[in-house]
Amino acid sequence: KAGVTQTPRYLIKTRGQQVTLSCSPISGHRSVSWYQQTPGQGLQFLFEYFSETQRNKGNFPGRFSGRQFSNSRSEMNVSTLELGDSALYLCASSQGDSRLEQFFGPGTRLTVL
Amino acid sequence: GNSVTQMEGPVTLSEEAFLTINCTYTATGYPSLFWYVQYPGEGLQLLLKATKADDKGSNKGFEATYRKETTSFHLEKGSVQVSDSAVYFCALISGAQKLVFGQGTRLTINP
Numbered sequence: 001k002a003g004v005t006q007t008p009r010y011l012i013k014t015r016g017q018q019v020t021l022s023c024s025p026i027s028g029h030r031s032v033s034w035y036q037q038t039p040g041q042g043l044q045f046l047f048e049y050f051s052e053t054q055r056n057k058g059n060f061p062g063r064f065s066g067r068q069f070s071n072s073r074s075e076m077n078v079s080t081l082e083l084g085d086s087a088l089y090l091c092a093s094s095q096g097d098s099r100l101e102q103f104f105g106p107g108t109r110l111t112v113l
Numbered sequence: 114g115n116s117v118t119q120m121e122g123p124v125t126l127s128e129e130a131f132l133t134i135n136c137t138y139t140a141t142g143y144p145s146l147f148w149y150v151q152y153p154g155e156g157l158q159l160l161l162k163a164t165k166a167d168d169k170g171s172n173k174g175f176e177a178t179y180r181k182e183t184t185s186f187h188l189e190k191g192s193v194q195v196s197d198s199a200v201y202f203c204a205l206i207s208g209a210q211k212l213v214f215g216q217g218t219r220l221t222i223n224p
Contacts, residue, residue: 004156033211043202043214056211090156092212102212104149104156 002027004093004105012111018079021108025072025093031055032074033102034066037088046089049074078110086112115140119203119215126193127223134188134218136177136203144207146170146179146186151200151217160188160201195222 005024013019025032033056034046045058049068066076072093078085088109092102120135138144145164149157161170166181175190186203203215 035212042216043204043212045211045213048211058211092157101159101162104158106154106156 004091004103006089006091006105006108008108009106010109010111012113013081014113015081015083017081018077019081019110020075020077021089021091021110023074023076023091023093023105025074025091026095026103029093029095029103030072031094032068032072033092033094034074034076035090035092036060037090037107038086043090046076081112083112086110115144115205115207115213117203117205117213117215119201119218122200122217123219123221125221125223128195129192130222132188132190132193132197132220134201134203134220136186136188136215138184138186138203138205140184140205140207142207144205146177147204147206147212148175148177148186148188149202149204149214151202153199157202193220193222195224198222 007022031050033048035043037043047066048056052068063079068074088107090107091105094102116139118137147162148160150160151157161172163170163179169178177186177188198221200217200219202217204212206212
């Protein structure tokens with residue numbers, strides 16, 4: 001069974017631009033969560049989607065948004081990029097309604113110049 | 114709110130040494146507890162988990178016991194290898210069903 005895939009793996013943007021990151025969960029998984037990892041703040045929860053609905057949201061500004069498609073693939077979007085948005089963005093998927101075991105993708109490394 | 118505190122790193126050990134990485138938590142309700150490991154350039158991998166008090170999670174020689182009385186979930190391994198060098202994260206999930214992570218502990222094992 002293929003694992004969680006994230007595209008692209010690396011991205012370089014400039015301040016003010018916007019970016020879209022993609023995540024394909026493990027086949028059969030309906031829940032997708034996004035996390036931001038930075039050296040200063042560590043791992044922080046962004047949001048979770050289940051069956052195309054946002055079920056949970058972390059404490060991030062409205063510039064961070066996401067969505068989930070009917071095939072459970074998810075995208076997150078960051079608008080008006082700031083230098084502080086440079087981070088590793090991790091996606092995790094889990095089975096059905098169980099959120100106990102989350103499987104992580106390799107992440108997308110975003111650099112904002 | 115929920116939080117996880119891990120011992121400060123980095124931790125450097127020699128091969129075959131005994132490893133302990135301390136983890137304590139604060140949570141409402143009855144959390145599930147996890148240890149994740151991150152190798153260089155990769156995402157997180159679940160190492161082990163425990164879902165209720167006194168449960169012991171184990172995998173690849175690593176163990177951790179869910180101690181409700183001390184709100185702890187310390188990670189241990191009897192004999193570490195160079196390949197165990199990585200960053201280790203303690204985490205919990207409770208109530209709001211989102212993973213809350215500790216700050217991570219970087220472990221380096223020297224041959």
